Amino acid sequence: MSEPAPPGPLLEVDGVSVRFGALLALNRVSLTIPRGEICAIIGPNGAGKTTLLNCISGFYHPYEGRIVFAGGERTHLSPPDVARLGIARTFQNVALFRGMSVLDNIMTGRVLKMRGSFLLDALWWGPARRQELAHRAVVERIIDFLEIQAIRKTPAGRLPYGLQKRVELARALAAEPQLLLLDEPMAGMNVEEKEDMCRFVLDVNSEFGTTIALIEHDMGVVMDISDHVVVLDYGRTIADGPPEQVRKDEAVLNAYLGVAHD
């Protein structure tokens, strides 16, 4: 899935700040994600985790600091441009096309890779047909990978929540991203669904070499699957390191145990 890559980390966030009116949502946050790593971003509610993902994926633009992806500065790109560079994401609240089948939903993940003319597509002829078959083949591999064959033709809106999350992951994978941003992929799932999702995240990482940044609240999951953990609190990075180290960090314990801030 990934071409020979330039050296250096895949993503560098350097001193990024985001302000909503008077609220400083991110305050000079820096983090580095090396290629092939699973990085967890944790922190209490309102710590700025989703804001950080939104900055990386181009929904928000920081007023200071910079974001470097695959060796180039990408601080002020729009979401489609970010997607074209190889960053795909899922959302905290599932954002699927509810009336469309699972297959079609995943196919939309390929849109940026489709080339073609309106006429040829309408006639479904020649290159247009070949192109669709090729995209469909990629999508089928993902369906097989995430074990959702049985719901291929089911409208996404009819699926239980856990499966919708999985379909969202499938759609993100369909873009063949270098960096996958997962916003609470396991929220609202039962134990079994969580275990399945963990396995899929690990498999995506090992099978396709995809670098993954995920926001997650379940500490068990975070400690089990991530290579490194970044802890945010009140828009600041308060810890950054391997899970064992972060687990013992005093600032993190304070943030989670609710020590008063002044």
Place this chain on the structure above:
Amino acid sequence: MSSVGSALDTFPKLARANAERLARQVAIREKDLGIWQAYTWRDYFERSRRIALGLASLGFARGDKTATVGDNRPELYWAALATQALGGVPVPLYQDSSEKELAYIVDHAEARFAVAEDQEQVDKLLHVRAQCPRLEFIVYEDPRGLRAYSEPGLLSLAELEERGEKFALGHPAYFDDEVARGRAEDTAVICYTSGTTGAPKGAMLSYRNLIEMARIATDREGLRRDDEALAYLPMAWVGDHMLSYAQAIVAGFVINCPESAATVLSDLKEIGPTYFFAPPRIWENLLTNVMIRVEDAAWPKRKLIHFFLDLAQALERRRLNGQPRPWLPRLLAPLGQLLVYGPLRDNLGMRRIRTAYTAGEAIGPEIFVFFRALGINVKQLYGMTEASVFVAVQKDGDVRLDTVGTPMPQVEIKISEAGEVLFRSPGVFQGYFKNPEATRQTLEDGWIHSGDAGFLDAAGHLKIIDRAKDLGRLADGTMFAPKYLENKLKFSQFVKEAVTLGPGRPYVTALINIDLGAVGNWAERRGIAYTSYTDLSQKPEVYDLIQQEVVRVNRSLAAEDEVLRGARIRKFLILHKELDPDDEEITRTRKVRRGHVAQKYAALIEALYGDRDRVAVEAQVTYEDGRTGTIRADVAIKEVV
């Protein structure tokens, strides 16, 4: 016979003949990445050859065993053929077995090689290998998630086949020589029977057993090369081994492997098999699915469907009983065909079925009539692992409700003094692997003791009443056949499983498992809120619903059978959890393990024979990953008036 090697007396020799004769005909299909991928008989044989050579390169010796485990995949059938080509014996295992169960069989069968479908099975086998050092090599088909594994002796099928290619360069005649050394009397497969009591036993079937019975059945049922079958039942079950492997090779028909266990129903529809084999469990599921959808249909549609289904079932029932059929329903039947039966058959994927079997257990008569009434030629088959499946099958045009048909050609049946069914046939097995004691108990002078109570009626049809050892009498001497009652209960779409109790007791009682899908749907339609299986099972409304079913069973018992009419169900309770193979309450093939159930629910059973109307219960449950937990509940007991 020109030379011993050229006689088609083993599966590798037969498959090679198919590869020459039917080179370009499709042998097996597998739905992969959304597309039915087809493999011809030449592919079938060629891939098996490569796998065999790969195994040979690892030092496979004649007589070695290969355990195969996974969903129905062409590669696993090829691994079986490859093993046989080298003079080894395949041992198919149930894919949902726990580690403990796998370890027992791998150890008992002395398997040196294992071929697994995917990471899930490999993980189990690696743990098993730690306890069974005899298991040396584990080969896997799907490399997903396994790339980082570096255990010795673990390799992918692709690597194995590559090794095979290299090996063939140095040993060009090896494969053909090994195939030629196979003999009809060699053991072809060891099928471990799940066993409702005690440890599993490995039934050894020879090439002669399987090939002769496959031929006999193929001839009698008129199976052809253009038949299509769906391979979806566990490969470890002798029924699948006979149909999807032995018969497919002998008759040369096409096997279709579904995409995954969850897609079987839609794959069934896509393939539209002509030859279909299902245990009563599956027929029940299909019926429940149909009925749920009918109930969800709009009022006029629902009425229409019910009208024509009732009509067809009444007609079919009369036909099976040999009674005359009234003219008005017969006149209406073609309309039903057009409006209901045809579309329903098509929807089930059974439009093209020429021969379908129900086997493994007795089927509820209502279920049987339902499918036959739709015009699906489903027939009862009575068989056993130890008989290479076929003992008796209902003949086309001579199907009855209460018998399992007439003996297959070359099968002799007799009834022992005690009422047990005995038989002998070319399919009678070689014995249990490393278990002469059990072999002696089952096999006597070539006759197999089936363990079933039954009799041959005047027309030569075999009628099975129950397991010989389960047949019992109430304290007052009334005859009681538990399975018979349970099947009647299980006809209800609301009842998933039932266990009846009675021998030595004053009256008959039943433990019932509700069907979560059907009862849940029923409850939702009535606005009955529930949180979990346990909660739903103890709703008074659900008890009333099940009571109606019990009353229906009692009524039909009184109407139908003179011998058994005294054994009506007096009290019942609904279990707060589903009987589960992980808790050892039912076998992997979903037969109730009475001993375990009686022991585990002793408190409930005592309460059924006491005068309380509630009882508190605690039950241990085992989750799929092996962890255990406890479910507590307050279970109600209801008396049927």
